[in-house]
Amino acid sequence: MGFNEWLRTAMNKSDLYARIAGGEDSFTEFKRDVSQRSDFASEMIAFANMEGGSILIGVDDDGGIVGVAEPQRVEEAVVNIARHNCVPPLNPTIEPIQDDEGNTVIVVEVPRRMHAPHENNSGQCYIRVGSTKRLCTPQERARLLQAASPMHIDEIPIDRTSQADLDLDAFGVYYQRIYEQPLDEADVPLTPMLENMRFLVTDFRGESRLSLAGLVLFGQRSQDLLTHAYISAVRWEGMEAGEMIIDRQDMTGRLPQQIEQAEAFVLRNTRLSTKIEGARQEDRREYPRAAVREAVVNAVMHRDYGLDGAQILLYIFDDRLEIRSPGTLPNSVTLDNIRTHYSKPRNDTIARVLLNLGYVNRLGSGVPRMIRLMREHSGREPDFELGSAQFLVRLWSG
Incomplete structure (x- = not known):
């Protein structure tokens, strides 16, 4: 369950235990107390600059509940830190919950930012990566600013x-x-x-x-002028990159040309089997052509063109096809909701043109359609993986 979905559920004692049992992750941080104001501010800032999250005060790093001695004082301290140590100020939701032993845990729910990225009083901007926070790179900060702007990066x-x-x-x-x-x-x-x-x-x-x-x-x-705005495709021998290269090509030119070249590369580097039943002949490709196109179109449509020096990678192995697109997931999409979530695209103008040219059936429908096609073809759904600056789609051979 993503953090936004979790927020919509009323917090109770059982939820608290479940949250602690899950450990620290992209949406959860444990804090014994709030004695380090600057550190606590940076934790809230990191959550706000990503997808939001919760800080459980009165919980040790190992998940042990120690509680807080003065809940009212802790709540006041959190409010002061949010107002005076975060720029612009944060407005978290604060809720005390008691465990079975009578220990009070303060749950601080930090919503995702609505406008410009947050920073501390020293001008430092943090983001949440997995179970830790870290300072933004200049490129990451620029993307946060861009995401806060009404102008899309493709404009x-x-x-x-x-x-x-x-x-x-x-x-x-x-x-x-x-x-x-x-x-x-x-x-x-x-x-x-x-x-x-x-x-x-x-x-x-x-x-x-x-x-x-x-x-x-x-x-x-x-x-x-945009040296990274292309697709680099490789057909590897075997199961891993680094083995012998069977075929390779860089897809350049305008985006429609890149899409067509990528599809042609996949067709010539994957198997086509023929099945004959009576007088009927049926050709079956290793990957559904429509699913491949959906994966390629989604990559060029949603990639982060602000990541300098990062091109789309299309890798074909003996058992799978992978497309690695620069950037994280756009807007409110997460790995939890990507299979059903429909959101405004990162590159609105590019998406509109690809829709008008017929490369997209309906904005937001690409991933669900890809999943359905692969399930019907091989019985196995695609894999989706998110790195720090890369989104991976993996189609399995069928």
Whole structure:
């Protein structure tokens, strides 16, 4: 159960015992007391900057309940720390719960931030990683700021670009598909049209630039300016990376071209079996073509383009296919709810274009469809794994 789901359940003694039995994790921290104000503030900040979490005061690191001697004083201390040691101030929910021995544990529930990332009075910004907190890197802090902004990262202006860097033929094909008329018959002039579509934006100097979405979707030289915006594919011999390479290819160009190249790479590096029953011949691929496309499209649509130097990795092994996408899960998606959760995409403009081009059936439906296709094909659902700056999708051979 994710933290947000847990918050919706009233806390009682049984819940407290279950929470302690689960140990410290991404959503839970044990504290014996609040004597170290700066440390306690950093714990709350770390939870707020990620998905939220709870701090159980009166519990040792090993899960032993020691309780607090003066619950009212502890609650007041937590409120003061949240107000005066966190910037902007936090507003946690505080609840005392007694165990069977009469010991009082103070449960501090820290909600996920709603706006800019939180920091301490020294300007330090923390995040929660597993069962520990750590300082943000400059790149992580930038992503937190971006996530707090109403502007999506795919709308940022790309330096050294202009409208002249747009591939008008590619954009014309897109326009024809959407509006069912040639681009040269459009009623709206090209420049304001591109601005309305968020493919052309203004930078802080007042210069007109291609947005990140405009560059990766319709740019003439995407990889010259965003060197990491491509897919690196390898067909390995055996079960692990590092063995002999059977085939490899870097998928470059515009995102639709990358998707098509990636799908072709998988088709030529995976098995096709033929089954004949009477006069009927049935071809069966090692992986459902539609599931592969869903995995690739989700990777290019949701990846974090702000992670410099990190490309999408597509690995094929003897028993599985893996796609590693830079970045964590977008918005409120977690590993707990990814199979059913529908959320606003990280790259809204890119997602909209891929939907209009037919690469996406319905925004938010990709993962559930991928799961269904793989279950029907091989009886085994995909694996989803989240690293510190990478999301992995694993499809098993069938």
